[in-house]
Amino acid sequence: MPVVKAFCVRVPKRRGEEVRWLLSERGLLRRDVRARADSNFVYLPLEGLKEEVEKVLKGASPALEFEFLIEDFEAVRRETVEGLLGFRPSYEVVGDIAVITALPLCDDEAEERQVAERAAAAILKVHKNVKVVVRRASAVSGVYRTRRFEIIAGERRTETVHKENGFKFLVDLERAYFNPRLGYERARVSALVKGGETVVDMFAGVGTFAIQVARRAARVIAIDINPDAICYLRRNLELNKVTNVEVLEGDVRELSKRLRGIADRIIMNLPHDAFALLENALEMAKDGCVLHYYAVKSAVDAGGGKVRSSEGVRKAIGAAVEELRGGVEAHGFRCEILNARRVKQYAPHAYIVAVDAKIGGRA
Ligand SMILES: C[S@@+](CC[C@H](N)C(=O)[O-])C[C@H]1O[C@@H](n2cnc3c(N)ncnc32)[C@H](O)[C@@H]1O
Numbered sequence: 001m002p003v004v005k006a007f008c009v010r011v012p013k014r015r016g017e018e019v020r021w022l023l024s025e026r027g028l029l030r031r032d033v034r035a036r037a038d039s040n041f042v043y044l045p046l047e048g049l050k051e052e053v054e055k056v057l058k059g060a061s062p063a064l065e066f067e068f069l070i071e072d073f074e075a076v077r078r079e080t081v082e083g084l085l086g087f088r089p090s091y092e093v094v095g096d097i098a099v100i101t102a103l104p105l106c107d108d109e110a111e112e113r114q115v116a117e118r119a120a121a122a123i124l125k126v127h128k129n130v131k132v133v134v135r136r137a138s139a140v141s142g143v144y145r146t147r148r149f150e151i152i153a154g155e156r157r158t159e160t161v162h163k164e165n166g167f168k169f170l171v172d173l174e175r176a177y178f179n180p181r182l183g184y185e186r187a188r189v190s191a192l193v194k195g196g197e198t199v200v201d202m203f204a205g206v207g208t209f210a211i212q213v214a215r216r217a218a219r220v221i222a223i224d225i226n227p228d229a230i231c232y233l234r235r236n237l238e239l240n241k242v243t244n245v246e247v248l249e250g251d252v253r254e255l256s257k258r259l260r261g262i263a264d265r266i267i268m269n270l271p272h273d274a275f276a277l278l279e280n281a282l283e284m285a286k287d288g289c290v291l292h293y294y295a296v297k298s299a300v301d302a303g304g305g306k307v308r309s310s311e312g313v314r315k316a317i318g319a320a321v322e323e324l325r326g327g328v329e330a331h332g333f334r335c336e337i338l339n340a341r342r343v344k345q346y347a348p349h350a351y352i353v354a355v356d357a358k359i360g361g362r363a
Pocket of ligand 1: 143144145176177178179182202203204205206207208209223224225226229250251252253269270271
């Protein structure tokens with residue numbers, strides 16, 4: 001493969017995966033050249049402008065050391081799905097399953113099916129590791145936050161092993177919630193955990209947060225109401241040889257009563273309903289506990305009109321911060337906001353927002 005000079009950012013190797021996620025989820029990484037590493041650093045070739053990358057890195061991690069350089073990279077010449085189809089379907093890859101998330105507008109179902117089959121064939125041709133192509137057949141719904149999928153091509157299954165941040169997760173897309181686009185968020189939260197902490201993951205799913213934070217925490221309590229999620233969570237503990245996670249199956253509204261004042265850190269990844277279960281989180285929190293709160297917030301202005309995307313993000317973040325602060329204080333606790341960020345776009349004018357806050361004892 002030819003070697004080309006490319007503008008890149010150099011970061012310490014131990015932060016490489018985290019920074020790669022951060023830049024990749026914002027479309028700031030070049031895909032036509034291969035990132036590389038030496039014994040101390042990772043070199044990530046950039047698509048975005050220096051100022052833009054700088055802002056993202058400083059915003060996410062003020063202590064991160066990085067340097068902009070021009071370096072040699074190996075060019076990647078490969079067939080692309082877009083090149084084969086003439087249009088770009090949206091899809092994400094979970095393990096060896098490609099999930100088509102959006103296709104161009106079609107006149108009817110028959111045409112849509114045909115377009116989906118063409119897209120699936122192109123994905124299978126380009127991604128040699130993909131063995132199944134599915135598309136979403138329903139919205140995420142219900143207490144278990146699951147959805148149905150339609151298999152378009154390849155093997156007839158929805159179970160796979162997904163690798164993320166050096167961990168392996170056995171998942172079944174239909175039986176328990178899993179989102180591959182939260183990899184950076186899980187790395188970010190894990191990096192904040194200090195030795196000796198007891199962490200409660202209130203909505204653990206197949207264990208994605210719980211298992212990653214367990215590497216640094218003393219003890220993790222992982223709760224979920226979905227028996228299938230619990231089954232995968234137990235298998236993922238074995239798969240990753242993690243032994244400091246206690247698994248509790250059931251409704252956290254009941255289980256929190258047994259866990260009063262136990263947590264140094266609580267993860268609340270249930271964006272639509274976290275507010276309703278804030279009381280249970282506060283019940284489990286020690287004085288000084290850090291809460292990682294996730295909420296879906298609209299970026300539409302009060303009159304229902306559209307706002308510019310950067311304004312929309314600010315608005316959504318502000319709404320999540322005020323919701324959390326108001327809720328915590330209404331229960332008589334102090335709330336110090338440590339950080340707030342957009343995690344991902346949820347709908348055309350709505351975002352999932354993460355707010356980290358320190359909870360003080362009852363005022
Ligand atoms: C959005 S998923 C998050 C899963 C996981 N944290 C992840 O990032 O992959 C929310 C999870 O909360 C669980 N859940 C919903 N309500 C619950 C409740 N009241 N008690 C315990 N778990 C609950 C669902 O079964 C689901 O697995």
